[in-house]
Amino acid sequence: MDKFTTLTGVAAPLPMVNVDTDMIIPKQFLKTIKRSGLGKNLFDEMRYDQKGNEIPDFVLNQPAYRNAEILVGGENFGCGSSREHAPWALLDFGIRCVIAPSFADIFFNNCFKNGILPITLPQEQVDILMDDARKGANARMTVDLENQTITTSDGQTIGFEVDPFRKHCLLNGLDDIGLTLEKVAAIDAFEARAATLRPWV
Template sequence: MQPFKTLTSLAAPLDRTNVDTDQIIPKQFLKRIERTGYGDFLFFDWRQTPDGKPVADFVLNDPRYAGAHILIAGKNFGCGSSREHAAWALSDFGFRCVIAPTFADIFFSNAGKNGILLVKLGEEEVGILLSNAQTIPGYKLTVSLEDQTLTDGQGFSAKFEVDPFRKFCLLEGLDDIGLTLRHATELDTYEAQHDEAVWLKAK
């Protein structure tokens, strides 16, 4: 998992509340066995019409936001089913940070385990960021996980809270497997001792 320390990027405004995981990655794409390739289907039903034509006014189809790694959204982002594919789709598309007033609990956990920093700010602050991203060409934000700050070049500045354990994992680039492998030596020693004990008992 790629470490997250400081990110400066274009910010894409998704001015919608209650964005659920079935909109983030629709159910018909959950049959894939890989963890990659989901970015092509992110917000699939919002990005195109039923006959496959791009929806011109959807934010991710707007060339002004091409290459954005920060997504700004309304409250209760990631609600609905607990599919981890939602985090995979956002990450595969290129988003490393999502800013919103509130997030669904399971999505919050899944996102952190997949290297996505979720920043909770007040609704008024998020409203300012949404407005700025919609009206200021090339609007960028800088997110510092180490300092737990969010700033722009227009005078906006905010502090955000983050769980210390999740902060450590993101800074170090550690997912669940990475956390386990930090103890690889101890695990190998235990396995060797266990195997020897089983062999001696069988003699």
């Protein structure tokens, strides 16, 4: 998993409440267990018409936001089913941070496990960031995980809270497998002792 330290990039405004995981990545794209290749179908039913043509009005189809790395959304983001494909699709598109007033719990947890930083802020602060995101590609936002700050394009700074353990994992690029591998010396020592004490096993 890639480390998340400081991210400076374009933020896309998505002022919608109750964006569920089926909107993020529709069910017909869940056949794969690969984490790559889902970005092209992120928000598929909002990005494309029935003939597969782009819908120009959708934010991620607009030239200013095609390379967005931050998404500013509405409350209850990521509700619906627990599909891990939702953060996979966001990450494959290039989104490394989602900011919203609230998140569905499973989606929130899945983001951390896949290298995405979900940030919960009061509505009035999200509104400030949403307005900044509407300025387009020239308005770049900075998310500093170490210092737990978001800096708008005009220099306004907003602080955010994050669980210390999850912060540690993101800063060091540790998913569940990475966390286990941190203990590999202790695991090897245990296995060696077990082999000596119970050679019949």
